Amino acid sequence: MAFIQVENLEKTYLTGELKTEVLKNINFSVEKGEFVAIMGPSGSGKSTLLHILGFLDKPSQGKYLFEDKTMNEYTDDELAKIRNSRMGFVFQSFNLLSRTTVSDNVRLPLVYSPIKEELWNKMVLKAIDEVGLSHRQEYRPSQLSGGEQQRAAIARALVINPGVIFADEPTGNLDSKTGLQIMDIFKKLNHEKGHTIILITHEEEIADFAQRIIRLRDGRIESDKKI
Amino acid sequence: MNLKYSFKTSFEALRANKSRSVLTILGIVIGITAIILIMAIGQGGQDLILNQIKGMGATTLAIQPGREPEGFSDMASLFSDSLKEKDYLALKKKSNVPSVIEVMPEVVANATLSFEGETKQVSVIGASEILAEIMDIYPSEGSFFTEEDITARNSVVVIGSEVKEDLFGFSEAVGQKIKIKNRDFRVIGVFPQKGQVSMFNMDDMVVVPHTTAQKYLTGTNYYNEIILKAVSESAVPQAVREIEATMRESHNITDPSKDDFQVHTQADLVERVSVITNILTALLLSVATISLVVGGIGIMNIMLVSVTERTREIGLRKAVGAAQKDIMTQFLLESVLLTAIGGVIGIIAGAILAFLVSLILSQVLNLNWGFSFPISAAMAGLLVAALVGLIFGIYPAKKAATKNPIEALRYE
16 A cells, blocks of 8 residues: 555535535555655645645545545544654744744654653754754744745654655745755755655746656646656 | 643743733732732731730630620610629629639720820720739839729729820829819829730720729719639639529529620630631632632733734644644643742732731831731632633633644634
């Protein structure tokens, strides 16, 4: 079985009488170690798909298997546990806690994990080192550039060594040069460390870093190609 | 999430909004301060009164005229002229009341004193020669009156220290003649400064023989009170029975419910005072509680604002694996920490204020007021404060915990 498998997935929203179909008939699977870019114009449903894959939202119809288990088999607390131990998230707007330092931010997933506290510092330092931010670990987010903030966010996604990293337009708030640097980090994490990465973008230049591009349009898969 | 990190997170959040946190807990601080102050003062006042009552000795008993009123319309039963000389004489007979060693009638009147143009309004106590012994107060200048003064209805007076100061200043008082109700009284003694004893301010009164008081000051033939002393503390209940029997015989009463007198012991008095001060304290506490409720609503308000402000943070925490109970704990801990800090500040402020009040009362008003800080009140105050945080924090915390993570992450 595949690492991630989606079968006939549908998502509809009900706004009063109005039924909006955001995702229709979505089928694909992702193997361990893949680097997948999901592309599509705004309103194509790519964010909703990523949220469902990341256990932050639930499908209306169809099946989603993560590591051979369907999402419906988990309780909310179990979903939180899997998000904590098996998934990492990187957001467009970084979402760092402004009142604490980089290392405090990176430590955040560990705080909610069953991992022993003695190991935390080592894991935090390792994750910060992997994104090349060791010289900034005691800085606050407001003292960092956008690129550095996103690196801190990537370190936070990495710290528990998750099965998959979900990135939601990670370069959307950065200039193109910094965006490419961030993509280099993702590429390195995929190539050298074997992390599975699923990334959303609407920029072709960013999608080119992936080995596979899934294109969405109006809630359906338009194409699914390996590069 | 372990407790250490829960605390750390909550402290960070509170520190990030310092001035808001401080303002928020003000209501709690004021409420707890009021509670501590009221309890400390209530305790101090009760101790003071009880000490004064005990100062009269546990063996002291008092007979008062009238009976316990049966409701407001029956108040007149308290004012009665039923204590007469024949009662006093009957009680003086050792065979009637073997458990009693001393008997003293007491007459109380308000009168104006004057001496060379200086006047003063005072309480005049008509008593017998054993008053000094019963009240444990002996003249520091001159002497107390004797049995002969009583039988002869002599116009002699022993004055309190304040009366002496007001009328005579630093000059000699003993031997001088003062006017009470236009009759000359010879000052034969001055009491030392003593302060409040039981219901009397000893410094601000004068004592004359009870026979003199009846004849020249009140013009009545009854007593306001008869004071007795039992042979020992354990003999008090027996003394009460003997006194009641003697009084009923003297008044020809067969049915105890028709008694026209009451016998009070110090234990009765202690109990009554405790009941009154406890009721007063409870009343004041319930007022202070209102400020705690108001403070609690303030806490809830601010926590709701805080939850809304930190919607994205909540979304992020959920995304990285926080369960509902983790978020719930975090926000509850924040509100409980807020109110507990407010509680601690309130306890300290209340203790300081209570200390100042006791200082003022003892220094300025010259009361024998001890500063007492009830530890149990402090513990209760802290508990109540934390409870307020818990109760008023539940709704905001629940709101935070049940936020949808996607909507929370999208929140601008």
